[in-house]
Amino acid sequence: MEHLHNQEEEIEAIINSLNHISRAEAPPFFYTRLHARLHEEVKPTQLQQLIGILTRPAFVVATLSFFVVLNGIAISSVLKESKGITESNTGNDGTIQSFAREFDLSVSTLYSDTKTNE
Amino acid sequence: MNEQLLIQQLQQGVEQAFAQVVDAYQHLVYNTVLGLLQSKEEAEDVSQEVFIQMYQSIGQFKGESKLSTWLYRIAVTKSLDWQRRKNRKKRFAFIEGLFGADDRIRHDPPEFNHPGVAMESKEKAAFLFKAIKSLPDNQKVAFTLNKIEGLSYQEVAEVMQVTEASVEAFLHRAKQNLRKELGDYYHKHK
Numbered sequence: 036m037e038h039l040h041n042q043e044e045e046i047e048a049i050i051n052s053l054n055h056i057s058r059a060e061a062p063p064f065f066y067t068r069l070h071a072r073l074h075e076e077v078k079p080t081q082l083q084q085l086i087g088i089l090t091r092p093a094f095v096v097a098t099l100s101f102f103v104v105l106n107g108i109a110i111s112s113v114l115k116e117s118k119g120i121t122e123s124n125t126g127n128d129g130t131i132q133s134f135a136r137e138f139d140l141s142v143s144t145l146y147s148d149t150k151t152n153e
Numbered sequence: 154m155n156e157q158l159l160i161q162q163l164q165q166g167v168e169q170a171f172a173q174v175v176d177a178y179q180h181l182v183y184n185t186v187l188g189l190l191q192s193k194e195e196a197e198d199v200s201q202e203v204f205i206q207m208y209q210s211i212g213q214f215k216g217e218s219k220l221s222t223w224l225y226r227i228a229v230t231k232s233l234d235w236q237r238r239k240n241r242k243k244r245f246a247f248i249e250g251l252f253g254a255d256d257r258i259r260h261d262p263p264e265f266n267h268p269g270v271a272m273e274s275k276e277k278a279a280f281l282f283k284a285i286k287s288l289p290d291n292q293k294v295a296f297t298l299n300k301i302e303g304l305s306y307q308e309v310a311e312v313m314q315v316t317e318a319s320v321e322a323f324l325h326r327a328k329q330n331l332r333k334e335l336g337d338y339y340h341k342h343k
Contacts, residue, residue, distance in 0.1 A: 049335055059269045
């Protein structure tokens with residue numbers, strides 16, 4: 036019992052050992068060394084800042100996503116356009132044929148003309 | 154000089170104002186960092202980082218708190234970051250050691266003696282500092298600011314940006330944990 040009491044007393048004494056602590060002082064010439072270090076840490080140039088921004092993961096991911104979306108839009112518009120042309124081709128088939136007939140653009144006619152000339 | 158004026162001059166980049174701030178607050182910052190890191194060399198390095206950080210981000214200081222409170226916050230954040238980096242390096246070195254990549258023997262630093270502790274309490278304080286190392290960050294910070302820097306509960310609450318009740322709880326738990334840690338030590342060594 037007494038041993039336990041001693042232990043508790045000693046632990047309390049250890050915990051209270053910082054009660055009258057005084058403030059530790061920074062080493063001499065602290066400002067001189069700090070000043071030198073501050074001027075050593077050169078500010079990055081504008082080019083370095085730009086490179087820093089360009090190589091940021093967020094910027095890289097955003098740029099890549101932008102180009103992927105742009106490609107998607109371009110591909111979909113090309114597909115739509117080609118589909119539209121095909122549809123218009125099938126729709127106007129009769130008109131083109133009648134146009135060809137009207138102006139007599141068939142190749143066989145040209146051949147027959149050449150043969151006749153020969 | 155008026156603190157407001159000093160801050161204005163700092164924001165304008167007046168070097169003399171910076172020198173004045175360092176002169177006024179260097180011991181406050183050094184003592185806080187020393188209490189948290191328990192190494193004189195590391196404390197000087199980190200204290201320098203604190204003032205460099207202050208110099209670089211003084212433009213963001215809105216004056217909502219006192220300059221000293223802001224400096225305490227930077228000092229605490231920098232010290233905890235430093236400690237985390239150090240622990241990561243230690244773990245990495247341990248793994249390297251397992252694979253034989255690093256054969257250097259790493260020693261734990263010798264027991265820490267705070268220069269502000271009276272001669273008759275040095276031995277007891279060294280045990281206490283060893284036990285403080287085992288505390289969780291928020292308890293360690295609250296205990297250091299209250300016991301080593303002598304801040305009131307309200308001041309600690311302002312630095313930690315928590316309520317006074319939280320500070321009381323941190324300190325209560327810190328003391329409980331320290332009693333347990335020191336009890337274990339007592340059993341091993343007596």
